[in-house]
Each structure stands twice: as structure tokens, then as C-alpha cells.
Amino acid sequence: MTIKTPSWEERQAISRLKQGDLGGLETLVSRYQVQAVYTAYLIVQDVKLAEDIVQSAFLRAAQKIYQFDERRSFRAWFLRSVVNAAIKADKKQKRLVPLEHHNKDENIDPVMEWLLDPNPSPDQYIETEETRQMVWKAMENLSADQRAAIIMRHFLEMKETEMSQELDRPLTTVRWWLRTARNRLREILQPFWQMDHPNEDER
């Protein structure tokens, strides 16, 4: 899923697009559309909206391609635009429902603790349909910023410093998103929070 190394084909595509050849855009769309739609979908949790966001992001990229410095990563430049647009779109939709209306499931809390703990650790969970659904349900309870932080970290495999750079947000803000995501889930899941959590520090 992850595409990180710019290929010769990608460089050519960017160069063609800078010269006004839309065939270059077609190449970039073909290369990044799936990753971009998935990124947006995981933040806004709506396929149609995700596709709209990515289409707009490609059009913006085409319009601003002359600003793009080819020494940088197109992937990072483009996906940053997708993440930012998805956050804005989600906030506009005001999709978050009041806390008391959230689904509560006592099985979510250890899953979320594991998901949000940034420390690398051996696997505690085997991927099953059930654990996937618990992750999804828990993510529904997060804000767009917090979901975006998780997607960037785990789906796009970005480090905190990269997230800070690509989103043009201070490192303190990125850490804030990750930390408040954990705290928010803890609040939501408090009725079911009966386990001891002695190692709660993130770093």
C-alpha cells in the first residue's frame, strides 16, 4: 500500500504536468488515488466524500504543480493536502455526536490503548474481523484531527516529526492530537475501564 520512493515515471509525470500536459496528472492519479482515497476515507468515514476530497486535491495539485519543488516527495506533498482537506470536510460535517450517544463496548478499551500507545511493542492482537470492527468503532469516537493523527502515524507510516513538517503544525500540536485521542477514548470508555494501566506515559 505504501508508496514512498518516487519513480522515474513519477518524475516524468510531474515534469509533463508542469508543461501543461494533463497526461502527467493521469499518471499521478493512477499512482496515488487508492492510497489517497483510503487516507481520506479513514478520516471522514464516508467513501463518496473521500472520493470528492481526493478529486479536489488532485485538481489543486494540478493547479499548483508549478509551486512543487521536485526535490521533495510528491507523495508527502499531495497526501498532506488530502489529510488537511479531510479534516476540514469532517469538521464541516460536524459528524461527532454527543458523548452519551457514542457506542460503548467494553472490549474496545484495551484495543484502543494498544492502538494509541506509540511505543513499539510486540503484537497483542491478531487481526480478526472482530478486532477490526472494534478499532473502527473506537475511531468513530475521535475527532477528525485525532483520526488524522492515527492515520498518518499508522497508515501512512509517518513519524511525529514528519507529521509536524508535512501538516505544517508544531510538534506539540501533533503530540496533542495523539495524546488527547487517548484521553478522549479513556473518557468515553470510563464505565468499562476496570483494568490497571500502570504504564500510561506515552514517551
Next chain:
Amino acid sequence: MKKNDTIQSMLIHLAQDAVLPSEIDLWPTLRAQLVAGTNVHERGKWRSIQSQRVQHIAYISLISVVLLIFAFATPQGRAFAQNLLKFFTRAENNTLPAQEDYKVPAEGPRILNVTEVQSLVGFDVLEPAVLPEGLTFQGASHTAETNTVTQQFGSSPEDIRLSIQQQPFTTIAACDLCGLVGASASVQIVQIGQGEAEYVEGVWELTANGPAWRDDPYLKTLRWQKDGMAFELIYMGSELKVDDLIVIAESLE
């Protein structure tokens, strides 16, 4: 399989459950839009939301009042004190006698970074490791008279929303960050890490008859002590709640 790989795999499968890669083909629509010269973005579909901060300017002045009162909570003010709280001192009622001489300790020049202010004080100045979006460091200052360091955060120097003060704690009488709250103020005991802290919403408002306490959720103050230091975190706004302020307080390092 490592943890991150598992999470990534789950996220991919969650996305694939919604739409398969083979079903994603944006190019025909994009090409049509490019040919037509329109797109959803231009139609203003994603107009950004601008937050309203109507009350902000008014409350800037209240911060000044708070600072005055911290100075005012000198021996005369503290004569009213009850030792029911650890970090705030509760006044006997919600008004204080008017005084002609409010003496505010002279604040040193605002210094642009913590390293510089650190060089003026004999203790480690702690900085927050996490901050909500829109709050960035705007400057620090040192008040020599009370040996208090103030760090300010906001979107710009003209839009300060958060301040964190730190002072070595010796005695309650010498503590500049232990001033009065109104008799009716609701002081909430909260946990910051392993220690206790106190949280209050409200402000001393200057009136013709002297300062009067007013409960106000817009002005939030959190006080605590740790390792011989007194801390005070003041936030002006409605976006952050007490739990958010605790997150910031716990991240000081």
C-alpha cells in the same frame, strides 16, 4: 508481525471493506472536470470555517485584573484567608475592600525564548510538550521581585490565550501564585500525574467598590505544586476544558 504492521493491515482492510482498489477510478471524473473547467473546490464546497472569538478582546482586560489581584493578595488580602484549599486561598466573601495603591510587580521585558529566561532564574523552566492547534509559544518573561517566570501561548503576540507561570515555592506568604478566589468560587480538586491540583473558573472584576468575584467559564485557572515549584496555568477561552488543561500541565518537562 509487528504492532504497527498489524494496525496498518487493519486500516487497509477496513478501507477495503468499504471500497476495493479496483473500484477506485477517479480519472474519468477528473478529466471531465478539467475539460469543463470546474471543480467542486471552486464551487466553494469546502469553505473553511472561521472560528468566532467574540469575547476575546473583552477578556484580555480581565487578565490584567487577575494580575492585579495576585499582587493585591498581599498580607491585607490574606487576612481574610481560610486554609481550606492548598493552592488557592478562599476569601471570606465575593468582594474585597477597594485599595488606592495596587502595586503590580514590575515584569521584565518579554524574552523571546525559554533559554534566555532560564539564564535569569535559578531553576529549570518547564515547557509544555503538547499544545492544541493554534497555541504556539509567543514569549516568556521574568518578574524579578517574585522570581516568577511567565510563558505565553497563542496564535500571535496579540492573541495570547494561555499563560503558564512558575515560581519556586517557599511559604504561602511568599507565594505569588496562591492568591485569593471569591468565597463562592467553585474550586475543583483534580489530579495532575500523581499529585493534586485545584481548578477554578472565574475572575476578580474591578468595580467602583473594589474587586468583586465573578464566576466565569471563559477564564480558567489551574494551580498545583510539584518538586518545590508552584505552577499556575491560565486559559482564556471556551475551546479547552479542564481535562485539556490537565493534559498540558502533565506534559510540562
